[in-house]
Amino acid sequence: MSQDLGFWAVQTLNALQLSMLLFLLSIGLTVIFGLMHFVNLAHGSLYAFGAYVAASVASVAGFWAGFIAAPIAVAVLGLVLYVTLIKRMRRSGPMPQVLITFGLIFALLDLTRIIWGDLALGIEVPAILSGRVSVLGVEYPAYRLFIIALGAAIYAGLASVLARTQIGAMIRAGVDNDAMASCLGINVERLFFLVFCMGCALAGLAGAVAAPLLSVTPDMGLQILIPTLIVIVIGGLGSLKGAIAGSLIYGFVQTFGAALAPQLSSILIYALLAAVLVTRPTGLFPAKG
């Protein structure tokens, strides 16, 4: 029985770890969508870019330098994209936005191949997190626990910023009704810009965190994109609650599905997504009622 309990504990921790990684990615995407009505399919490419920056910097200056450099580098890339492309596409419909960012996926994919080559890069887990820790009666890698803690900390941080600070109130006002918010004297344009860069930085952070777990390859951005989209569509676009709920649902369904019903696991999550879309077309916790 204790063995059984251990199995559940490990699977739960695995699910949490996957959820938190997806949360880091989806929160940026969902808030950008909620605030700006902008669909950024290139979010996965930003994540891959972050992973590459982290791997390059880490090979020279160690893991923590890469961990800090990746969000900054991706935020700068986001800034460039915002100024050159996204600002101009803000007012057009979802279709041109999907296409522009689809073009960006292609372009960024090959740019990473040109800069870093086709071979997979790897980075070492930092020494302090390389061991295993005993949790709930099982030995679990410390680095994965670190990801869970990091995701939880960022969720708590974002939740308190959104709920309790003035800038959080401004963001919520912008998501709710951007025209009214700008009438009340909020510089919505600057708010968009800030949120977009923050979202990009979080994508970069996710890339840096994922780099030691997965190998860093040019198509890692494409691979993560679909799960991230599923998370935000299940959760509902634009809300923090939706992002965390969607991430947890995805993480648990995927992990336990693979462990308990391997034949069904791959289509289980898509079936769930279809069910959500049919019954609640705007997701479980949409930003607007």
Place this chain on the structure above:
Amino acid sequence: MFRHTPLRYATLAVLAAGMFAAAMTAEYFGLEILTEIAILAILVLALDMVAGFGGMVSLCHGALMGVGAYAYAVLAAKAGLAPPVAMAAAIAISGACSWVIGAICARSHGIYFIMATLAFGQMAYSYAFDSAALGGDDGVSGIPRLDLSAIGIDLNDGQSFALFCLLALAAAYGAAVIILRSGLGRSLTGIMHNEQRMRAVGLVTWRVKADVFGLSGMIAGLAGVLAAQHIMFVSPGLLAWTVSGEALVVVILGGLGTLVGPLVGAVLFVLLKHEISNVTPYWHLVVGVILVAVVMSRANGVFGWIEARVARWQAPRVISSRKEQVKNA
């Protein structure tokens, strides 16, 4: 509603003549490219039907094509059905899958529709990837081509097969035009412009959407059957969402909602891909930049841009002839 303008007729004539001439003169490699163009063109016709005339931007058409390809592969290579029967069955199966997806997604709009279709496409992809019955990631091989030896044609010959695909493309184009001109197609365009009004008029809008989506899926299934026969092998990669994304790119590069434009787009896309691949391995970068440029320019693709130019060039003449009419009156 879809109309043939003189420009569209002229473009079709040029395309048909060019492709036929290419089929007659090309060597092995040229014929392969021509067949690839014809199959992609059938797929983007199907996509333009729903995206350009119904506002249903689907990211599962690559998967629908894959469903057709897999259905044909399994029925013909594993179940041993005669190729014509397997072809008809495969087209029917992909049409049925498509109708169901269309019916389920009919309530969603905009970005939610795109996501929902993406989800269904990925569902098919994952199923094909993991299913042992479908060969998993090894796919299915040993797929026979249609046997036309009764009328003296050997489709295993590259040239005959290319001509066969061009014929299928012409048939698909004819079918798309007929569907779009029918009451069903006109209702669909009405729904795209104002769904609530069409519902108020008494139309069951989800049925119209699902029906056209199903018909479009059949055309995509035809593309899949031909693709399976062309490479005589199917693998899950055929159903990946990037295939659907590329099809959408072709429709946009050509000109959404013009039906002729996507054909031009398919020719340009495949030729560009091969030309760029000869020069640099980074052809995605070039395609990405071109796509961004086309969308930013706000023209409706290459063909849409030409149509707009021609319309502007003709406009003054129309006005002047009207003035003459007024004078004469």
